[in-house]
Amino acid sequence: MSMRVGKVKEGIKYLLQSILACRARYSDRDRLVFIPHHGMAVNDKYNIMNWRSDNALTLARYILDNGKCRHKIITIAVTSDDDLELLNDYVKTRYPDRRVEFMRFLGDISKKDRWRFYRVLTESSHVFSSITYRLRPFSKSSYATYVDLGYFPMPFKNDIFSKSDPLYMGLDNFDENDLDYYICNSELAIRLIMPSMRLDYGRYLNLGNCRNDYLISDDYPYDVRKELELKVSYPVKKIVLYTPTHRDYEEALTAEASRQLLGYEMDLASLGDNLRNNGVLIVCKLHPKQNRAVIERVLPEGIVIHEANNRYGLSELMKASDALLTDYTSGYYDYLLLDKPVIFNFYDIDRYKNSRGFTFTPIESVCAGTIVKSAEELGQALMEIEENKLKYSEMRRFVKNLVFTYSDTKSTYRIFERFLSTIS
Numbered sequence: 001m002s003m004r005v006g007k008v009k010e011g012i013k014y015l016l017q018s019i020l021a022c023r024a025r026y027s028d029r030d031r032l033v034f035i036p037h038h039g040m041a042v043n044d045k046y047n048i049m050n051w052r053s054d055n056a057l058t059l060a061r062y063i064l065d066n067g068k069c070r071h072k073i074i075t076i077a078v079t080s081d082d083d084l085e086l087l088n089d090y091v092k093t094r095y096p097d098r099r100v101e102f103m104r105f106l107g108d109i110s111k112k113d114r115w116r117f118y119r120v121l122t123e124s125s126h127v128f129s130s131i132t133y134r135l136r137p138f139s140k141s142s143y144a145t146y147v148d149l150g151y152f153p154m155p156f157k158n159d160i161f162s163k164s165d166p167l168y169m170g171l172d173n174f175d176e177n178d179l180d181y182y183i184c185n186s187e188l189a190i191r192l193i194m195p196s197m198r199l200d201y202g203r204y205l206n207l208g209n210c211r212n213d214y215l216i217s218d219d220y221p222y223d224v225r226k227e228l229e230l231k232v233s234y235p236v237k238k239i240v241l242y243t244p245t246h247r248d249y250e251e252a253l254t255a256e257a258s259r260q261l262l263g264y265e266m267d268l269a270s271l272g273d274n275l276r277n278n279g280v281l282i283v284c285k286l287h288p289k290q291n292r293a294v295i296e297r298v299l300p301e302g303i304v305i306h307e308a309n310n311r312y313g314l315s316e317l318m319k320a321s322d323a324l325l326t327d328y329t330s331g332y333y334d335y336l337l338l339d340k341p342v343i344f345n346f347y348d349i350d351r352y353k354n355s356r357g358f359t360f361t362p363i364e365s366v367c368a369g370t371i372v373k374s375a376e377e378l379g380q381a382l383m384e385i386e387e388n389k390l391k392y393s394e395m396r397r398f399v400k401n402l403v404f405t406y407s408d409t410k411s412t413y414r415i416f417e418r419f420l421s422t423i424s
Contacts, residue, residue, distance in 0.1 A: 029123065029124060029125035029143065029144070030071070030072060030073055030123060030125075031072060031073045031074075031075045031120060031123045031124040031125065032060075032063070032069060032072045032073070032074055032075065032124065032125065032126050032128070032420075033075045033076075033077070033120065033121060033124045033126070033127040033128070034056040034057065034059065034060040034074070034075070034076045034077065034128050034129075035056055035077040035105065035106075035127065035128070035129040035130065035133060036054045036056050036057050036076075036077065036106070036129075036130050037054055037055075037056075037130040037131050037151060038106050038107075038131065038133075039288040039289065040053065040054060040130075040288060040313075041054070041077075041078070041079050041106045041107075042079050042081070042106055042107045042288075043288035043308060044288065044308045044313050044314070045308045045309060045310045045313075046313055047076070047078055047079075047082055047087060047310065048060065048061065048076055048087060048090065048091065048100075048102075049086075049087065049090055049310055049311075050309075050310050050311060050312065050313055052211060052214045052312070052313065052315040052316060053211055053313035053314045053315040053316075054130050054211060054313075055128075055130045055149035055150060055151075055183075055209055055210040055211050056128050056129055056130040056149055056210075057076070057130075058210035058211050058213065058214070058412055059128055059149065059210050059412055059415060059416070060074060060076055060128075062210070062412045062413075062416060063416070063420070064091075064094075064095050064098060064100070068416065068420065068424045069420060069423060069424050070097075070098070072099075072125075072423070073099045073100075073101060073123075074098065074099065074100045074101070075100075075101050075102075075103055075120055075124070076100065076101070076102050076103070077102075077103055077104075077105040077106055077117065078102045078103065078104055078105070078106065079104070079106040079107035080104055080106070080107035080108045080109045080113075081107060082102070082104075084102055087102050088102065103116065103117045103120055104116075104117070105117040118135070121135055121144070122143075124144050125144060125145065125423070126144065126145045126146075126147065126419060126420065127144055127145070127146045127147070128147050128149055129146075129147070129148055129149065130148075130149055130150070130151060131148065131151045132148045132174050132178060132179055132182075132197075133178075134174075134178055135178075145180050145181075145419065146178070146179040146180050146181075147179065147180060147181045147182075147183065147415075147419060148179050148181070148182045148183065149183045149209070149210060149415070150182065150183045150184060150185070150209055152330035152331075152333070152334075153185045153186075153189060153209060153212075153330060153333040153334055153403050153404065154184075154185060154186070154188065154189040154192055154193075154330060154333055154359075154403050155192055155193065155330060155359050156328055156329060156330040156332060156333065156358065156359060156363075157245065157328045157329075157330075157352075157356050157357070157358055157359070158356055158357035158358055158359060159171065159196055160195055160196050167248055167355075167356065169196075171196040171197055172196060172197065172198055173198075174197045174198065174199070175197070175198040175199060176198075176199060176200070176203070179199070179203075180203065181203050181204070181205050182197070182199060182203060182204050182205070183204075183205055183207050183208070183209070183415065184204050184205065184206050184207075185206065185208055185209060185403060185404050185405065185406070186206060186402065186403055186404055186405045187206060187405070188402055188403070189206075189403065190204040190206060192359055205418065206405055207406075207411060207414045207415050207418060208404070208405070208406045208408075208410075208411030208414060208415075209334075209411055210411055210412040210415060211315055212334060212337055212411060213409040213410070213411050213412050214315050214319075215315055215318060215319060215334060215337050215338060216337055216407065216408065216409050217409050220319060220320075221312065221316040221319050221320050224312050224316045224317070224319075224320045225239070225320040228281065228283055228304075228320060229281070231281065231283075231304050232276075232281055232301050232302060232304075233301065234276050234279065234301075235279055236279055236280075236281045237278070237279030237280065238278075238279060238280045238281070238322045238323065238385055239280075239281050239283060239320060239321045239322050239323075240280060240281070240282045240283070240321060240322065240323045240324070240325050240343075240382065240385070241283055241285065241317050241318060241321035241323070241324050241325065242261075242262075242282050242283065242284040242285070242303075242324075242325040242326070242345075243284075243285050243287075243314075243324065243325070243326045243329050243331050243332075244263075244284070244286065244287065244290070244326065244327050244329070244345070245287050245290075245326075245327055245328050245329040246287040246288075246289040246290040246291070247290070247291075247348070247352070247355075248355055248356055249351065249355050250290075250291045250294050251291055253291060253293070253294045254293055254294070255293045255294065258293070258294050258295065258296050259294060259295065259296065260295075260296050261284060261295050261296065261299060261303065261305075262345065262347070262375075262378065263345060263347030263348060264347055264374065264375035264378065265375070266375045268298070268299065268300045269300065271300055271302070271303075271379060272300025272301055272302050272303075273300075274379060274382070274383070275300065275301075275302030275303070275382070276301065276302055278382075278383055280302060280382055280383075280385075281302055281303075281304070282302060282303045282304070282325065282382075283304055283305075283306055283317060283321065284303065284304065284305045284306060285306045285314055285317055286305065286306075287329070314331065318331075318334065318335055318338060319338065321340070322340060322341075322385065323340055323341045323342065323343065323385045323388070323389075324340065324341070324342045324343070324369075325342075325343045325345055325382075326342065326343070326344060326345065327344060327345050327346060327347075327352075328352060328356075328358070328363075332344075333399075333400075333403045333404075336368065336396055336399060336400040336403065336404075337400065337404065337407060339393075339396060339397075339400075340389070341369060341370075341385050341386075341388040341389040341392065342367075342368060342369030342370075342388070342392070342396070343369055343370050343371075343372060343378070343381045343382070343385075343388065344367050344369055344370065344371045344372065345372055345378060346371055346372065346373050347372075347373060347374075349363075349373070366399050366402070368392045368395035368396040368398070368399045369388060369392050369396075370384070370388050370391075370392075
């Protein structure tokens with residue numbers, strides 16, 4: 001019985017796809033569609049008002065702010081939790097002469113909303129996303145151009161697994177049937193990403209990530225810096241942004257198996273005193289996929305966990321900080337564009353290496369900063385940020401040039417010129 005029901009559902013799905021595909025044939029293609037990263041839109045509240053950390057949203061803002069493609073309807077995917085009234089009021093005030101529509105597609109949405117979004121795809125000439133979505137069956141390739149603007153500059157941790165591995169992601173299922181182009185930051189990045197997807201080399205374009213235009217720009221988030229400094233009762237001299245990645249081996253754990261935020265069994269009171277005495281504030285931006293249940297929330301005053309809001313995100317936190325404390329996240333590569341010191345907290349490197357692995361071996365060969373593997377080393381590194389900055393200056397520049405062909409503010413411009421200049 002269940003098999004018969006399944007076949008009926010598949011038949012209905014195929015019929016709807018066929019109807020939409022047929023509809024696409026006669027559409028006038030008057031839309032540009034922008035789809036932010038699902039996890040970051042849902043967990044970090046990225047949308048048209050909080051766009052600087054997302055590639056698709058940055059491109060949409062570039063088009064709107066510069067009066068481009070005025071004959072197009074700008075369609076932006078939003079989450080089930082986004083306030084549509086607030087977003088509509090925002091664009092009516094800021095862009096009174098533009099047609100901007102928000103469509104629910106991300107998060108826990110209804111089937112009606114999902115199929116409504118699929119219908120919109122049939123009316124689009126271009127679809128820009130911050131991660132690859134399987135949407136092509138709903139809008140035939142000959143009628144729309146699908147562009148994955150990229151999620152990271154270059155993978156730091158491993159994303160390629162055999163099909164028998166529990167961590168297998170199925171990335172190799174994506175091919176020309178799912179997207180036309182994938183945007184990268186360097187030739188090295190192309191060669192590291194290519195094995196994970198079945199796309200021809202010519203479909204990878206080295207144009208840069210839209211969101212990094214803001215990182216390199218002179219636009220400094222003074223309001224964010226001030227807000228962070230007010231989170232503690234002492235004068236802040238240095239803000240250290242802590243961006244730990246998620247642990248696959250922690251996904252199924254509960255609070256009974258909790259650990260401290262920094263990974264070590266530490267005297268938090270003593271650490272808090274050292275942070276206060278040296279004017280250091282640690283702001284932790286947890287990964288959207290991190291199992292928060294395993295992290296103890298009792299922290300000294302000098303360590304705060306960033307709570308998502310609709311005003312700023314990771315890019316603003318990076319610019320407002322003085323140093324990065326990280327582990328195995330590709331956000332480290334983005335941070336190199338700021339030429340600020342980096343501390344690598346490798347408290348579980350052996351376990352992580354065995355469970356997930358890295359794109360480079362040894363991974364230390366591309367770590368342009370102090371590497372710590374104990375609570376004592378971490379405490380010392382936090383007090384030696386200026387020494388770190390000088391010591392690893394040349395290595396930061398070397399790794400940055402490996403990862404990024406362009407270190408300018410024109411990635412969004414290059415992408416616009418490549419895909420949309422002829423229709424603007």
